[in-house]
Amino acid sequence: MTAPPARTLVVFGAGGQVGREVAVGAADAGWRAVGYDRAAVDIARADDVMRALETTPASVVVNAASYTAVDAAETDAASALAINADGARNVAAAAARRGAAVIHLSTDYVFDGRKRAPYVEDDPVAPLGVYGRSKEAGDRAVRAEAARHVILRTAAVFAAHGKNFARTMVRLAAERPELRVVDDQTTAPTAADDIAAAILALATRITAPGVAPEAFGTFHYCGRPATTWHGFATAIIAAAGRLGHRAPPVAAIASHEFPTAAARPRYSVLDCGHLARVHGIEQPDWRPALERILPHLLPATQPSDLAQGAPR
Template sequence: MKALVFGKTGQVARALIACGEAEAGLTIEALDRSQADFTQPDACAALVEATDADVVINAVAYTAVDQAESDEAVATTINGTTPGAIAAACADRGLPFVHISTDYVFDGAGEAPFAPDHPTAPLGAYGRSKLAGEEAVRAAGGTHAILRTSWVFSEHGNNFVKTMLRLGAEREGLTIVADQIGGPTSAAHIAQSCLTVARTLTAQPEQSGTYHLSGGPDVSWADFAREIFAQAGLSCAVEDIPSSAYPTPAARPENSRLDNSQTLASFGIERSDWRIELADVLKKLDR
């Protein structure tokens, strides 16, 4: 299988490239920003029109949640308009399209895990831009899977794990939000899942739809940090604080729990244990 991947330096894109290097019979053609500018929807669609790939995966996103509050037009182009254009090109070519979305399309109310068909109600610009992308992908009418995920981490890029490792080595204690609950998810698990989904859609296009993909068990940011410090052998203490004590330009959903049951039923993808994935990331960072 050959996959055209939009993205090359992000966490999921780099994990997809690693899959291609490790797996016989899998070719990953990853496109960076110089090759695929997501502020240019038509140019990105043209790349799909010209590809010889079997499937297309979008691992590009505008992820600066706070900056999106003052930059919503650009965020919406990158997260909404361009994925829609790519999806339309995929539909014209008959190519399965896998698109990564986010828990931020929900309002974070309650404590129950959100099912894929739960009503969306994003709290801010980033969530609205990602929801626009979902709607555009569905409207394109082709074979597709939208994978909503949360709290992505890996050995690459900027993420919570790497930030905690840096701060935990510098400080004796940190105050960390404890009333936001979600499922940390490794980029490696997302990448493998994207490939599994793409292969299934090739044979079973009727599995098109929206799915959830997050690690378990669900945990607070504060408890996530405690596990990071414990596994890394850092003695940094963690003090729980409410979200109100750490104000940000964009509101974050307090409940980011996602119901993964349909992903298991349709694709056989088990919910991953982020604690095991964290140990693997720490080993890679130690090399």
């Protein structure tokens, strides 16, 4: 028996952490992925988005493109809004016009972090900064433009490629005698390849014949267990140490000791129960994900190796 032909899924932002993993994982999940990175399609340009979907008819469009520089957004609101709000609208509107469902990525930073229990999908949004506001505006635009949408809010994304906290910790561990990391912001690390697997499973479910209306809407998806950035850093450095790399001590500091341009939520853990109940997609444990991703982030040689005369 021959396998049915793979259906097509278009990915915008295909050069990013999540976009790349969706493109990589698609074939195994029964999808033909066509990825457009920023150089190929700027989602802020509505005509370019529409042209891409005319060239590549798709059943599902994934919007993994985003302005993600949380601090830079504070002084570059125009770019953040053009990409995260207008860009999201462009993708959703074009997908709807072409008859495709849309899966749009969003963030825990739409919440203010005052809650002390995991956020559910209909908790009130109250972003603290420009990035969060621009993403929240994007969520509203997607809802307005495309009936067949899934908005997937996630958190603290890390991957073997791209800019992320784990990569930064590994770099600093090679350079510094001690790391200082905030211990009063609680989040939920989430591996990009786990997010991609969830997106691909969702793509299949929301295009299934007779799909129920509750398959669409806003869902939360992040790793477990929740931890502080200090907790995540400690796990990263311990894992690097087990692989023979430098493992300096990680000191816990308060947010006021590490001022940033953008305020961040103190607590932004997402309750992922709705996704599990509706779609059967369970929260991933970020610790095995860290073990599989970390080797790709570690430098080939360590300063300590070089000092001991290891071959260069």
